[in-house]
Amino acid sequence: MSADTEQRTIRCLVAKVGLDGHDRGAHVIARAFRDAGFEVIYSGLHRAPEEIVQAAVQEDVDVLGISILSGAHNTLVPKVIEGLKEYDAFEDTLILVGGIIPDDDQETLLSEGVAAVFGPGTPMEDTVEFVRENAPER
Template sequence: MSADTERGQQQRTIRCLIAKVGLDGHDRGAHVIARAFRDAGFEVIYSGLHRAPEEIVQAAVQEDVDVLGISILSGAHNTLVPKIIDGLKEYDAFEDTLILVGGIVPDEDRPELKEMGVSEVFGPGTPMQETIEFVRENAPQRD
């Protein structure tokens, strides 16, 4: 097998957008996960604070991300996450994006988020390696 063929068979780097949506100004967890993802070999884009759902959708589409990690501690997950998912669907980017939510999400709200398309919800104290393995196992395979 030639070197070019071997390179062609290597997996491409998983691209992740870590997004802070709404008025939530607590971003320590987002920075921690962004660094852990980067250290795991993922390509990481950080949205910055106070992003509207539409801004997050635009960034995810323009950056062609495999994974969208939404960090939210404000309690507005039932309002803001559906807007992001609807926006991804409008751009036909929903099916090709692994959507994760991290932060403070009550157990009773998790099933509804998963029904609308969130793959997993990670709360405070989740081991970084667990999140990294989840992404490696579930990120969409693209060319």
């Protein structure tokens, strides 16, 4: 491997999908990712699943972090996953979900292709380390 490959910058999209207007957690994780040396793109509030997919594909991100607190995670996250599959971007994208997600729903999201679900109080170091260890090789 060349030094360029070993020092590759991980590209992350932190996304707010749906009508959820609470974005403090998204800003906190975006800052933690930036401070860890990741390249971070923030979607802004109230994005449709299709907008998130377009941004992830156009920005060629390694990691898609979806912040959702509206309770619509079982509807909106699968729409994002399906959109990524349509663009053949699903296999190359580490999908994370952050928010208050009931345990049963976490299992469903994980079975649908989400790599990890991070709830309130998760140490930033744990999330950063998970990304470093699991971001897809390009």
